[in-house]
Amino acid sequence: MAQDFGSGSNERILAGMTWEQVFHARLLGAVLMVPVARPYGIWRDWLMKHAGTTRLSKLLWDSVALVSFQEPVYAVIIAVSGASGSGLIKGTLGAALMMLFLGRPYGAFLNAVRKLFGLAPGGDKPMSLNS
Numbered sequence: 001m002a003q004d005f006g007s008g009s010n011e012r013i014l015a016g017m018t019w020e021q022v023f024h025a026r027l028l029g030a031v032l033m034v035p036v037a038r039p040y041g042i043w044r045d046w047l048m049k050h051a052g053t054t055r056l057s058k059l060l061w062d063s064v065a066l067v068s069f070q071e072p073v074y075a076v077i078i079a080v081s082g083a084s085g086s087g088l089i090k091g092t093l094g095a096a097l098m099m100l101f102l103g104r105p106y107g108a109f110l111n112a113v114r115k116l117f118g119l120a121p122g123g124d125k126p127m128s129l130n131s
Contacts, residue, residue, distance in 0.1 A: 007074075007095065013085040015091025025081035029074075036073060043069045044107065048121075063103030071096050 011017045011025050044065040051061035076094045083091050109120040 005097065009097070010094040010098065011078055011081075011083070011091055014087070014094040015078055016087040017078065017081065017083055017091070021082035022088070025078050025083075028077050028081060032073065036061070036069075040065075040069050048107070058107070059104040062107035063100045066103040066106060067096055067099045070099060 007029070008026055009023050011022045012019065017025065017049060044062070047061050047065040047068075048058075051057045069091065074095045075088070078091050079088055
């Protein structure tokens, strides 16, 4: 995945982590994707209700959703994996910058998955087969 390559590069270059630490961070991130997916979906749905109909508004709110939810998770992942001090700060800021640009494409992908399963786009109603 491109995001994993970007995160791995961020961890190695900006955070100054070793390749072993980068591997640990990517593995931990993959494991955490499942339990945080639903809470993130709920968070994104709530924030996307504030988005207007313009592309710019959707871009802004999708980016805010991704950064505000995933950035703390990412900071914990790289800290547990070995980043500390200025490396932790640089790695976290680098990831935040990537997330600002990836927020809307990722949100559009989530909406496409919802459409595939006959669900409303984010912000319209909760992502649940029972609602």
